Amino acid sequence: MNMTLRDNKPDGNPADGSGIAVDGVTVTYRNGYTALRNASFRIGKGTITALVGVNGSGKSTLFKAIMGFARASAGSISILGMPVPAALKRNLVAYVPQAEEVDWNFPVLVEDVVMMGRYGHMNMLRIASRRDHEIVNAAIERVGMSAFRHRQIGELSGGQKKRVFLARALAQEGQVILLDEPFTGVDVTTEEAITALLKSLRDEGRVMLVSTHNLGSVPDFCDQTVLLKGTVLAYGPTERVFTRENLEKAFGGVLRHLVIDTIGETDRHAVGVITDDERPFVVYEAGGQVDRPNEPGGDGI
Numbered sequence: 001m002n003m004t005l006r007d008n009k010p011d012g013n014p015a016d017g018s019g020i021a022v023d024g025v026t027v028t029y030r031n032g033y034t035a036l037r038n039a040s041f042r043i044g045k046g047t048i049t050a051l052v053g054v055n056g057s058g059k060s061t062l063f064k065a066i067m068g069f070a071r072a073s074a075g076s077i078s079i080l081g082m083p084v085p086a087a088l089k090r091n092l093v094a095y096v097p098q099a100e101e102v103d104w105n106f107p108v109l110v111e112d113v114v115m116m117g118r119y120g121h122m123n124m125l126r127i128a129s130r131r132d133h134e135i136v137n138a139a140i141e142r143v144g145m146s147a148f149r150h151r152q153i154g155e156l157s158g159g160q161k162k163r164v165f166l167a168r169a170l171a172q173e174g175q176v177i178l179l180d181e182p183f184t185g186v187d188v189t190t191e192e193a194i195t196a197l198l199k200s201l202r203d204e205g206r207v208m209l210v211s212t213h214n215l216g217s218v219p220d221f222c223d224q225t226v227l228l229k230g231t232v233l234a235y236g237p238t239e240r241v242f243t244r245e246n247l248e249k250a251f252g253g254v255l256r257h258l259v260i261d262t263i264g265e266t267d268r269h270a271v272g273v274i275t276d277d278e279r280p281f282v283v284y285e286a287g288g289q290v291d292r293p294n295e296p297g298g299d300g301i
């Protein structure tokens with residue numbers, strides 16, 4: 001697993017808050033449930049940040065707060081140095097939704113979906129200019145979907161749909177891109193294409209916040225990680241946040257300790273993995289005499 005992180009950040013400190021600064025944010029839903037309490041983290045421009053936590057840990061709630069859909073009852077959020085409403089008004093925040101949030105029966109062509117990214121830049125009549133068309137063409141090209149531009153969105157595969165919504169975010173020229181589970185239902189080739197695109201956007205100085213259960217791939221492409229469990233448990237460079245201690249705090253019950261017997265030998269090998277996804281993250285490996293950790297979620301298999 002490649003833990004090497006890019007060292008030529010375009011805008012200095014990756015955790016300086018110049019991208020997104022969340023300070024003491026609490027979000028309570030109308031039914032009185034507090035999904036996020038006193039959450040704080042800072043990420044800089046030119047970063048890809050993983051948003052990681054179990055189901056119900058508050059990832060979508062945090063996205064909603066950043067997009068202005070959920071009101072913070074306490075604390076503040078700053079996007080590229082401005083309050084959320086100012087950033088939204090300038091079309092700076094783009095959102096790539098989970099597949100389940102979209103009505104795929106709605107008859108709309110790929111190029112029309114991508115053009116929706118331009119709506120915020122148009123006047124009330126929504127008449128696309130030559131520049132709008134050029135930007136849409138470039139966005140479709142960049143995600144490798146030119147051959148599908150006249151297809152209905154509902155006819156595409158899961159991975160192709162993801163690419164189209166990424167193209168919409170590009171067409172919007174969003175400087176902050178929120179991606180909700182971009183790898184769910186996506187094959188390895190498409191996953192690699194998406195991560196390559198995200199890395200090139202990072203190198204342009206954009207800010208990406210990626211919610212994912214795909215823990216195994218986080219150290220490969222996310223330089224920063226925010227670990228959530230109703231609040232922010234830890235944040236910062238991925239190699240510092242992805243420690244066994246932090247991951248056990250966040251995932252407790254889903255952490256599995258595997259003990260592998262080497263056939264024909266007396267040696268045993270212990271591997272601790274998080275199995276929240278089909279791509280588990282290896283937390284630790286230990287050979288020789290196995291001293292299996294004794295914690296509540298630990299299973300010997």
Ligand SMILES: Nc1ncnc2c1ncn2[C@@H]1O[C@H](COP(=O)(O)OP(=O)(O)OP(=O)(O)O)[C@@H](O)[C@H]1O
Binds near residue numbers: 029055
């Ligand atoms: N509209 C709502 N009203 C009340 N409670 C809500 C609402 N939306 C979410 N919640 C609750 O807030 C908590 C956090 O939910 P959220 O959707 O932010 O979690 P998540 O980390 O995105 O989960 P997942 O990984 O399953 O997508 C959950 O307990 C959820 O039941």
